[in-house]
Amino acid sequence: MLKSWIALVFIGLFSLPVFSQTIEDIYQQNRTYTHEEVIRKYMRLEKEFPQQCKLVTAGEVDCGRRLHTFIINKKGLFSADSIDRSAETVLLINNAIHPGEPCGVDACVKLSRSWLRSNKVPDNLTLVIIPMYNIGGGTNRSCCSRANQNGPDEYGFRGNARNLDLNRDFIKMDSKNAFSFVEIFRQWDPNIFVDTHTSNGADYQHVMTLITTQTDKLGHLGKYTKETLTPTLFKKMSANGYDMAPYMHTVGRTPDDGIMDYLETPRYSTGYTAQFDCIGFVTEAHMLKPYKDRVESTYAFLEILSQFMINNGKELIAQRDKARYLQEATQVHSINYQLDTTVHDSIWFKGYAAKYKTSEVTGLPRLYYDHDEPYEKYIPYFNTYTPNETIKVPEYYVVPQAWKEVVSRLKHNKVVMTQVKRDHYTYVDADYITNYETSPSPYEGHYLHKDVVIETKNVKVKLYAGDWMVYPKGDAKRFVIETLDSRCVDSYFNWNFFDEILMQKEWFSPYVFEDKAAEMLQTNSDLKKRFEDKKKNDPDFAKNAWTQLYFLYTQSDNYEPSHNRYPVYKVFK
Ligand SMILES: [Zn+2]
Incomplete structure (x- = not known):
């Protein structure tokens, strides 16, 4: 008994560092919290500040664990229906939908601790954090499933317990995670939603890039987002040492030829949230920057966005009310947006020279970005999408x-x-x-x-x-x-x-249907004409008896009306 007690003390001493270390200690050592650790951090904050925050279990996920939300509200109101939505806004932050991109997991612990311990919890904004959305992927940790990423030392896997990419699952909802998310989202009805990620693709100087939900498809709120909200975020991020760029969805192989807005259709997180007049952002910290910089730039973005919501809460509420009013009144709806390649804006871009040399592996030309040749210039930014079709509602x-x-x-x-x-x-x-x-x-x-x-x-x-x-x-x-x-x-x-x-579901036997087909042609001159024309103009049709009979079958009263209906x-x- 004494031996096992001593052993427990020893285990306690060795595991102590994880829980006694600050969030900064963790990410500065190129580490990210495990699911257990991040939940324990929030439990500790809840114990310390029970009047202003609460950790709530919020549905199941595919791997069998429970999803959590961590809610911060100055008045201690932790349910969606208890807060006054005419005076308060809600910010929902989702982390680790791709657990290999965990900057937001750690940035949100930093944000929560900073607000609570510095007595900075605002009285007109409720913060709802999903600490780790893809728990199955998050607990499936390894050193290196993201081949192009610079740390942390160990992180989760992209696929969830069912190997689904949860950032394609918001409409089809194949995962329990998605059902739980929809429950949280529709309950809280956030004014703004943020999904935290790490980039893939090109190399450049920017630590943070941003996907703003494509504004052309967002209606009235799109205009406000494009003209007021997003420019303020870019300006404030610059003032904080992070010159942000839009996400590098490149036109060509490198950003030099320009970039285009990412059209996140409803299957994606911010495409889904846009369906409900919720403005969405995807933070994409750059994969090759040190993990510490990625966490801190994500944290800076979340702080700046929160501050915008605190300062402009009334305006955000009014803009959304107007968007919903206009949406309700319209009898038409535009669908299937396409990039307009004939017009573009431009953005100030801080890149590295893209060069080519002979590959040691293939002997063929290979791309590399020369860090000794940083540059700054304007590049084209294609950010106009137009609908393919407008339908009557x-x-x-x-x-x-x-x-x-x-x-x-x-x-x-x-x-x-x-x-x-x-x-x-x-x-x-x-x-x-x-x-x-x-x-x-x-x-x-x-x-x-x-x-x-x-x-x-x-x-x-x-x-x-x-x-x-x-x-x-x-x-x-x-x-x-x-x-x-x-x-x-x-x-x-x-x-x-x-x-x-x-x-x-039902078919015909040609030898039985022959007589009926002949009768149809005799009694229906219009059908006979269409049939003869088709034979004349379509040589394959003219040579194939079965196809001809099937054509007539689909025109008969035997053919099921529900086929393809x-x-x-x-x-x-
Ligand atoms: Zn991602």
């Missing part, structure tokens, strides 16, 4: 209850929806999927569709008591349209939730 969509996976995701997102009261037949606008492309290889567990073409017909369908009428209105209006209109890039259709309708119907006023 229906009064409501009908989602039959049979599509329960979609219904469950809509409910989880607190979408306005009511149930059909009794079985009945009704006329609706139904979209027939006439063309689409499918990815030939799996992408995040799916064979994604894209480039959907539809033909809309007004048809009579049977609805059952309990089917769902889903309304594109309220704060989830944009989310409803982007997920339910099959043409939208991240629609549930494109994510394979409705693939069953793409397969025909997208089962989310639209009802217009």
Whole structure:
């Protein structure tokens, strides 16, 4: 007994440094907190300042552990419905969605400790931190799964416990992590959201680069973000010693040819949060800078953003109210944004000369960035996106209850929806999927569709008591349209939730159908003409008896009306 007690003291002495060291000690030694350590740090802060902060368990994640949020509120109000949203804003920070990029995990501990210990907790801003979102990836630590990154000594892996990239999972929600995130996000309804990352790609002098949620798709709030919020953040970061640049999404191989805005569609964190009029930022600290600098620049950004929210809380609330008012009033919605390559801005860029030399490995030319030749110049910045199409918003969509996976995701997102009261037949606008492309290889567990073409017909369908009428209105209006209109890039259709309708259920035997086909041609002169024209103009068709019979079968009353009919119907006023 005494021996084991002595052993425990010894273990305690050796493990003591981790918990007695400050956050600065940790990251300055090129280390990042483990999941256990970061939660313990927040528990300690909660114990020290129980009136102003709370660590809350917030749903499950795929690896079986519980997700946490750490909430800081000056008045000790730790639930979303207890704070006065007409006077207070909410900032939600998500860390370690990619656990190999842990700057934000450590920066948020530094931020929380700084606010609490220096008595700086603001009275008009609630801070909600997700200490580590991808816990499964975060506990799967190694020295070197990010080949191009300079430290820390050990860090987590990108894939979660199911090998999902959680930063592609916000619409399809294959992970429990995503369900838990949506719960937190829709409960707190943050004014601003930040997802903390570390960059990949080019080498340059900037320690911090920033993805601002692409502003053209954000409507009214996009203008405010582009003209007021983001320029202030860039200016303040410079004053703090961090000349930030937009994320280096390069046009060519190096930044010299210019960069373009990253279009984060709804599958990405800030693309998802934008659906609900929440302004999103992705901090991308530069992968080759020392870990200490990455943590400190992330910390500086979070401090500066918080200060902006403290100073401009009323304005942020008013801008969002106006955005939601305008959003509610509009009857049209723009979809599938594309980069406009004909116009560009420019940014002041601090780079390193990109050069080529002969590779020792391949004997072919290889790229390198010459640190002995730093430069500063303007480079083109392509930051205008325009919609491909503008669609008319229906009064409501009908989602039959049979599509329960979609219904469950809509409910989880607190979408306005009511149930059909009794079985009945009704006329609706139904979209027939006439063309689409499918990815030939799996992408995040799916064979994604894209480039959907539809033909809309007004048809009579049977609805059952309990089917769902889903309304594109309220704060989830944009989310409803982007997920339910099959043409939208991240629609549930494109994510394979409705693939069953793409397969025909009943077929015909040619020798039986021959007689009916002949009769159809005899009695329907229009069909006969279309059939003969097709034979004349399409030699393959003319040579293939089965294809000809199938063409006529699809025109017959034997052909099932539900084949390729997208089962989310639209009802217009
Ligand atoms: Zn990342």
